[in-house]
Amino acid sequence: MLRNLLSLLMVVLGYCCCAARAGATAPKLNLPPETGAILDSIYSGQTDLAIQEARELQEKEPELPLGYLLEDEALWWKIWCTAAEFKYGMTMPRRQGKQAGDQHYLEVAAKAYALAEASLAQQESAEMYLYAGMADALSARLYSLRGENRATARVGVRARGNFEKALQLDPSLADADVGLGLYNYYVDTLSTLARVLRIFMGIPGGSKEEGVQQLQRAIREGQLTPAVARFYLALNLHNYDRQYQEALMVLEPLVTQYPENPLFQLARGDLYAKLGRKQQAASAYEEAARVAGKLPDAECRTKVQALVRDSLEALRKGS
Secondary structure (H helix, E strand, O other): HHHHHHHHHHHHOOOOOOOOOOOOOOOOOOOOOHHHHHHHHHHHHHHHHHHHHHHHHHHOOOOOOOOHHHHHHHHHHHHHHHHEEEEEOOEEOOOOOOOOOHHHHHHHHHHHHHHHHHHHHHHHHHHHHHHHHHHHHHHHHHHOOOOOOHHHHHHHHHHHHHHHHHHHHHHHHHHHHHHHHHHHHHOOOHHHHHHHHHHHHHOOOOOOOHHHHHHHHHHOOOOOOEEEHHHHHHHHHHHHOHHHHHHHHHHHHHHOOOOOHHHHHHHHHHHHHHHOHHHHHHHHHHHHHHHHHOOOOHHHHHHHHHHHHHHHHHHHHOO
């Protein structure tokens, strides 16, 4: 139970980094013009291209944390793909030991955090608090995936504080709502025993309703996080609330925007299967296999094919 509670910090805070085409109605972040193209590469499944583009941004603007955050976001989705498993009717990563590329991932996150801290030492800004929170969130998600709960708690709590500071300086900064929205959602789903442990650990309470509202605000108004907010709201509605139709409605625009991402196609197939729409589920799984065949990342391509086989086999057994 304690492990689950500490791992909550990754779930709550770790999925709030960059995720959608930049350009909200009333932009609050001073984003480089390349940002949208890099994000499109990430969420279209072209993670190697996104890493290259992010490194080019780092060279162009070496004092800006965003280039490093974007590189790590692309690296995270490579990790997500290779660590994912089909279990309980859902594809998602649950636990993975240390990997060869982990140290680089953590160093990139640390670089982003250091740049944000250096900027904050000169002048406080909501943007830099947001970037500092995102950097720690990137580290927290990997520590949790590896089961390193103390490290997850340490950087996760610091991330939450930075998101709160960002919103204190600029309450309209919807991107900072994603981490806090997921926190509020998950804390309200804890069991009675976990709630007691949360109190002893000094972790604040939360409201699922408020969390959903914050995620919806990020979907509507965020510059960097609408896609992440949409994906994990759909995932949570599936996994925790079993509201499969609502989850599908939340997910569909993301699949439409990024049809070449096999992970989104798998998520749609899982929801169709839970709704008993087996033909549509099979079509979604088969589409995941088709688009995975175009991925330049051979390891992810192979893993998706295995996930599709597992998903289709479970669908057949359930018929």
